[in-house]
Amino acid sequence: MALNDFFSMGGYGAYVWSSYGICAVVLLLNVIQPIIRERRTIRELQKRFSLAKENKSDKHS
Amino acid sequence: MTPRKKRIAIVCSILAGMAIAAALILTAFEKNLLYFYSPTQIVNGEAPTTRSFRIGGLVMNDSVKRNKDTLDVSFVLTDTINQIEVVYNGILPDLFREGQGIVANGKLQENKIFKADEVLAKHDENYMPPEVAQALEEAGADIPHQQYSTAQ
Amino acid sequence: MYLPKWLHQFGAPKYFYDLSLCISRWAGIICIICFICGLYGGLVLAPADYQQGDSFRIMYIHVPSAWMSLFVYMVMAIAGGIGLIWRIKLAEIVARSSAPIGASFTFLALVTGSIWGKPMWGTWWVWDARLTSELILLFLYLGYIALQSAFEDRRVAARAGAILALVGIVNIPIIHYSVEWWSTLHQGPTITKLDKPSIHLSMLIPLLFMVFAFKTFYISTLLIRVRSEILEYECNTSWVKQLLGINNGIK
Structure with a gap:
């Protein structure tokens, strides 16, 4: 079967697919980690500034 | 000197210093960084005789003799100028075949036969489909092979 | 020595932030397209190699990663140097x-x-010049990252890191030319040598797609990281x- 041939890679399937698998994992981590970090940074900054704003308006009242 | 110019000078001197240091180290260690010796170097007596070292070359055509019962194998390594006979007991890599470049790790025995503990295949930088390789061969063209003269 | 004015503008955080949003998106789209083309070409369309069979397909991730490891280091060292000099x-x-x-x-x-070397060479690892110098590159990166977290003050950390990166730059030509200068187990360059590349066109085209995919991947993910830092x-x-x-409300 053609699909089987594709996955067996002429007997080198374990080597080929494990290296592609490791590559996929490392690259995905490199996408996910910075996206999570960007969101966290924005959230933290917003929180910090809204706290600062509340303090400020407290003083005014 | 403005601070910026000073910083440029510092960066340039780091780069220059590292380049000089690297050049000195590399020339000093040139011999030791040699990963393998060629058969010619061994014939000329440049290789160590007491400790183990690596030998690199092409497996000569029609030189591979296998023992049917054990994993013992013997073959002749060549750099197209000189030959060294190698004996080995173990599993050979998939790429091992006649005409293939290999690197073997082991010791030179007194009878000038190299006893290998490890045989590694060295493949070349050429990639092509089997049909193309066959067509090249039929046309009588040389399939480009890597050079085995290690002295450059 | 002065930098041209447009470069200073480019270096202005706000300007760069807006620009990077657009660039990282487009680089990401191109990256995905190139990955699909490269993977399909490399795993399905490209024929098996005449000597290595299907195991040569590891090349499609090995070669781009290796090239990018050098390229990214050059970017890091040069950017570090610019930061060091012009602040x-x-x-x-x-x-x-x-x-x-x-x-x-x-x-x-x-x-x-390493995974490619096991079936082809017969070993996971050898201490030849190419492999050893690439391992040193990994340690340089890790040293740089450790240095960044060792300092409280980011700008001090950046300066220390830049000096480490500039010192380590000497390793880059060593990695590149190691296979030519010394007799290594690793084979010589396939594509970057001056005469015709020694790879069949049907195998080369997917490789070029993968190289481009890795490059755009770097650009895209780098800019996301840069934005957080900005x-x-x-x-x-x-x-x-x-x-x-x-x-x-605040005014």
Whole structure:
């Protein structure tokens, strides 16, 4: 079967697919980690500034 | 000197210093960084005789003799100028075949036969489909092979 | 020595932030397209190699990772040098943000090379000049990353890191020319040598797609990292407050 041939890679399937698998994992981590970090940074900054704003308006009242 | 110019000078001197240091180290260690010796170097007596070292070359055509019962194998390594006979007991890599470049790790025995503990295949930088390789061969063209003269 | 004015403008965080949003999106789209083309071409369309059979397909991730590991290091060292001399914040940020990506590429080059080496060479690892110098590159990246977290003050950390990166730059030509200078187990260059590349066209085209995919991957993920850093650096400026929608009410 053609699909089987594709996955067996002429007997080198374990080597080929494990290296592609490791590559996929490392690259995905490199996408996910910075996206999570960007969101966290924005959230933290917003929180910090809204706290600062509340303090400020407290003083005014 | 403005601070910026000073910083440029510092960066340039780091780069220059590292380049000089690297050049000195590399020339000093040139011999030791040699990963393998060629058969010619061994014939000329440049290789160590007491400790183990690596030998690199092409497996000569029609030189591979296998023992049917054990994993013992013997073959002749060549750099197209000189030959060294190698004996080995173990599993050979998939790429091992006649005409293939290999690197073997082991010791030179007194009878000038190299006893290998490890045989590694060295493949070349050429990639092509089997049909193309066959067509090249039929046309009588040389399939480009890597050079085995290690002295450059 | 002065930098041209447009470069200073380019280095202005706000300008760069807006530009990077657009660039990282487009680089990401191109990256995905190239990955699909390269993977399909490399795993399905390209024929098996005449000597190595299907195992040569590891090349499609090994070669781009190895090239990028050198390229990213050059970017890191040059950006670090610019940051060191002209004290441009953005250059420091680019240098710092490149390090984890470069370390990932180096790691991939080493691991995939090792997996490729087992069936073909007959060993996972040898201490030849190419493999050893690439391993040193990984340690340089890790040293740089460790140095970044060792200092409280980001700008001091950036300067220390830049000096380490500049010192380590000497390793780059050694990695590249190691296969020509010494007799290594690793084979010589396939594509970057001056005469015709010694790879069949049907195998070369997917490789070029993969190289381009890795390059755009770097650009895209680098810019995401750079944006987070810019926000942290510039959090007290009015444009950041405006961007985060916090300016309303305060005046």
